[in-house]
Amino acid sequence: MNATSEQRRSFSRRGFLGLTAAAASVPLLAACGGGSASQGGGGGAGGTVKFWDMPWATPAYNDAAKGIAEGFSGANGAKASYQIIQWNNFYQTFSSAIASKTGPAVSTGGGFQAFQFEQQGQIAYADKVIEKLKASGQFDDFLPGVLDPFKSDKGYVAVPWQLDMRVFWYRKSLFEKANVALPTDWPSLLEAGKALKKVGAFGFTTGAGAGNNYANHSMIMMMVNNGGGVWNKDGELDLMNDRNVEAMEFVLELVSNGIVDPAAVSYTTDNMSAQWKDGKAGYGLFQVNVPQRVGDTSGDLLVADPIKGPHGDKATIVFPNNIMMYTNTPSQEASEEFLVYYLGQLKQLWQKKLMSALPVFKSITEIPEFANDPNNVKIVKDWQPIAKTFAAQGSKLNANLAALDGGQALNQFSQTIITGKADAKTALQTFQSGLESVLKK
Amino acid sequence: MSSTTTQSGLARARRGIAPGGSGTVPGKRRSKLSAQATRTFFWLLLPSVVLLVLIHGYPLIYAAIQATHDGDLLQTGNFVGGQNFATVLTSPAFWKAAQFTLWFTIVGVFGSWLVGLGLALLLRTRIPAGGTFKVLLLLPWVVPIVVSSTAWNWLVATPDSLIPSLFRNLGMGTPLFLADPSLASITVMVFKVWVSFPFMMMMISAALASVDTTVYEAASMDGASRWQQFTQITLPLIARSTYISWILMTIFCVNDFPTIYLLTGGGPVNATTSLVVLAYRTVFQDFATGPGVAIAFLMTMTLVVISVILYRQIRKSSVE
Numbered sequence: 014m015n016a017t018s019e020q021r022r023s024f025s026r027r028g029f030l031g032l033t034a035a036a037a038s039v040p041l042l043a044a045c046g047g048g049s050a051s052q053g054g055g056g057g058a059g060g061t062v063k064f065w066d067m068p069w070a071t072p073a074y075n076d077a078a079k080g081i082a083e084g085f086s087g088a089n090g091a092k093a094s095y096q097i098i099q100w101n102n103f104y105q106t107f108s109s110a111i112a113s114k115t116g117p118a119v120s121t122g123g124g125f126q127a128f129q130f131e132q133q134g135q136i137a138y139a140d141k142v143i144e145k146l147k148a149s150g151q152f153d154d155f156l157p158g159v160l161d162p163f164k165s166d167k168g169y170v171a172v173p174w175q176l177d178m179r180v181f182w183y184r185k186s187l188f189e190k191a192n193v194a195l196p197t198d199w200p201s202l203l204e205a206g207k208a209l210k211k212v213g214a215f216g217f218t219t220g221a222g223a224g225n226n227y228a229n230h231s232m233i234m235m236m237v238n239n240g241g242g243v244w245n246k247d248g249e250l251d252l253m254n255d256r257n258v259e260a261m262e263f264v265l266e267l268v269s270n271g272i273v274d275p276a277a278v279s280y281t282t283d284n285m286s287a288q289w290k291d292g293k294a295g296y297g298l299f300q301v302n303v304p305q306r307v308g309d310t311s312g313d314l315l316v317a318d319p320i321k322g323p324h325g326d327k328a329t330i331v332f333p334n335n336i337m338m339y340t341n342t343p344s345q346e347a348s349e350e351f352l353v354y355y356l357g358q359l360k361q362l363w364q365k366k367l368m369s370a371l372p373v374f375k376s377i378t379e380i381p382e383f384a385n386d387p388n389n390v391k392i393v394k395d396w397q398p399i400a401k402t403f404a405a406q407g408s409k410l411n412a413n414l415a416a417l418d419g420g421q422a423l424n425q426f427s428q429t430i431i432t433g434k435a436d437a438k439t440a441l442q443t444f445q446s447g448l449e450s451v452l453k454k
Numbered sequence: 455m456s457s458t459t460t461q462s463g464l465a466r467a468r469r470g471i472a473p474g475g476s477g478t479v480p481g482k483r484r485s486k487l488s489a490q491a492t493r494t495f496f497w498l499l500l501p502s503v504v505l506l507v508l509i510h511g512y513p514l515i516y517a518a519i520q521a522t523h524d525g526d527l528l529q530t531g532n533f534v535g536g537q538n539f540a541t542v543l544t545s546p547a548f549w550k551a552a553q554f555t556l557w558f559t560i561v562g563v564f565g566s567w568l569v570g571l572g573l574a575l576l577l578r579t580r581i582p583a584g585g586t587f588k589v590l591l592l593l594p595w596v597v598p599i600v601v602s603s604t605a606w607n608w609l610v611a612t613p614d615s616l617i618p619s620l621f622r623n624l625g626m627g628t629p630l631f632l633a634d635p636s637l638a639s640i641t642v643m644v645f646k647v648w649v650s651f652p653f654m655m656m657m658i659s660a661a662l663a664s665v666d667t668t669v670y671e672a673a674s675m676d677g678a679s680r681w682q683q684f685t686q687i688t689l690p691l692i693a694r695s696t697y698i699s700w701i702l703m704t705i706f707c708v709n710d711f712p713t714i715y716l717l718t719g720g721g722p723v724n725a726t727t728s729l730v731v732l733a734y735r736t737v738f739q740d741f742a743t744g745p746g747v748a749i750a751f752l753m754t755m756t757l758v759v760i761s762v763i764l765y766r767q768i769r770k771s772s773v774e
Contacts, residue, residue, distance in 0.1 A: 102738060108527035129741075133528050222611070222632065223719030276612055278722040279632030284611050293614075421547075421735050428723045432633070451740040 118342035127171035138168030171335035206272030218297025220280030239322035242405035261437035331400035422447030565647035570654025595652035603716035635725030661695035
């Protein structure tokens with residue numbers, strides 16, 4: 014028997030089709046959402062509150078958070094366990110675990126996750142937690158306006174614990190080199206951008222590459238900064254309003270003047286950080302703790318002043334990250350007790366300088382480890398009071414915002430704008446159509 | 455030497471028959487298994503069959519349910535029949551992604567095959583430090599894709615990256631490899647070829663290793679040129695491996711998520727969005743489970759059809 018006939022015998026049509034079907038079914042397996050629950054033991058874990066947390070910062074953050082969670086000792090002997098959930102496919106991880114009753118009792122997560130699961134009836138309202146915080150005096154410690162977005166008609170959907178704020182940063186030495194003043198409004202931003210370009214820097218640093226949402230945030234920020242936003246005050250989609258059109262026309266003007274890096278559409282956050290570190294970024298929207306993030310703590314990277322839109326509006330965007338409780342819990346009382354305990358211990362995370370976000374409690378903004386950084390102080394003083402959520406022009410968070418945040422429609426829109434591929438109205442119209450197609454009716 | 459003799463020699467060589475060999479192929483010998491042995495095989499196979507049904511069957515059925523319902527990841531929702539498929543098939547984004555997937559697959563399959571074939575043939579010759587060379591050539595396949603894509607990002611992403619800088623220094627402008635839609639598409643395809651050619655090279659090397667070198671000697675003695683040897687001996691003798699590698703590479707390309715997602719995220723402005731990236735985004739970013747799974751179903755059906763067509767080619771090449 015030669016090799017050919019032997020191979021043919023072992024390589025039957027049926028066997029081949031079986032193999033092919035198995036290999037070809039990979040996309041189905043990947044997309045069907047039937048992922049396995051990553052945790053077992055869910056709600057009935059004998060008085061142990063399962064707390065799931067995300068990698069919000071370096072691994073040291075998760076170590077510290079684990080220590081806090083496992084230090085919980087509630088009434089009736091309640092304990093807490095700690096589990097890190099990776100961002101990759103996190104919603105599927107939560108969904109499949111919740112569906113199989115193996116999910117957490119309490120968790121952090123996506124900014125609008127609590128509202129998504131509230132729609133499914135999986136969220137335990139936090140009104141009793143708020144009452145306990147009022148009784149302990151911690152309620153009055155919340156910064157102004159951070160709690161309101163979480164109050165629905167049925168109760169508090171979650172409790173905020175950190176503010177992921179977007180503010181303008183600048184490199185002082187580049188402004189000095191360009192001999193131009195810091196922008197205070199849109200026209201001066203345009204002038205500063207032109208001056209920075211002459212010294213080889215960009216005046217509206219952003220990025221829209223793989224996994225980078227900063228261009229998305231910059232677009233919404235500019236709309237909100239002009240008194241516009243994705244939604245109207247009643248929470249209905251309202252992208253085509255005049256303020257948004259005006260804001261996007263201004264960004265397109267920045268693009269056409271070379272103030273936005275032509276390669277920014279492909280930049281990852283690492284590419285963006287490298288621009289800031291290498292002195293290519295003169296001015297742009299970024300998160301809290303940029304010097305630490307990009308590795309330049311020389312004092313040359315500073316928080317800029319908020320800028321005024323052409324109608325006098327002044328605003329930025331903020332993601333109030335939150336902690337939510339689920340209906341599947343060994344004890345609702347234990348969940349609430351744990352949440353109150355955890356909020357009370359948050360200060361440790363900022364004391365250890367593990368966070369790249371603002372605290373939600375005034376008392377934490379006053380601790381030396383936070384307040385000794387003038388950038389932090391400026392953000393709390395000048396930016397936090399004007400910060401609005403993705404729900405702007407409205408104020409209430411809801412599940413629809415998840416479809417906006419990081420969805421295809423917003424990505425395509427921001428990439429279209431920063432490449433100057435369409436006029437403002439056309440780009441906004443496409444954005445609106447894309448969002449409409451995915452929003453819950 | 456007559457042309458008849460040459461063709462005869464080549465024809466013998468194509469069939470893998472060494473000079474002097476009879477070329478007779480033993481007839482099919484059907485070994486009849488006893489009934490007991492058949493039962494034993496059945497019981498031995500049963501655990502694998504059960505596992506396959508559980509691992510592949512359940513998700514497939516679940517996916518079919520989701521593709522025909524309007525729910526989300528947590529709740530299945532209402533039955534909507536073929537509405538999700540209609541939504542997908544009438545979406546310009548789907549057809550744009552399908553078009554990119556087609557080009558990505560064609561370039562990925564044939565590009566990596568050509569490079570792999572060339573290197574496999576080169577490695578067949580005696581070159582100094584051939585072993586080291588082989589290991590180095592395998593690196594793109596061996597290195598985790600997340601590392602490769604990060605390295606490529608460093609090489610091309612910004613105007614100051616190495617390759618754009620080289621172009622600039624050569625007076626060829628500063629190409630934005632990932633920011634220009636056309637260049638980004640080409641970059642992703644070149645990256646795919648770079649990542650995949652070692653696989654092709656190994657497949658072809660394995661096929662070439664099984665070829666008796668005396669057939670080349672015979673063909674050479676019959677007066678066949680190098681090109682004739684390549685087209686009349688080498689290619690036919692590696693045809694089965696070629697078709698199999700094409701099938702596998704087609705599946706790898708169509709299903710390739712990390713190469714594209716890590717390098718460009720599907721951008722700029724969807725220029726490099728393939729069907730699998732679109733399916734992922736639809737399910738996990740837009741939370742539109744039904745349409746996302748419908749895309750995956752359409753991909754699976756297409757892959758099965760392509761695979762069957764290529765499989766027929768394998769059978770044909772075997773018959774010849």
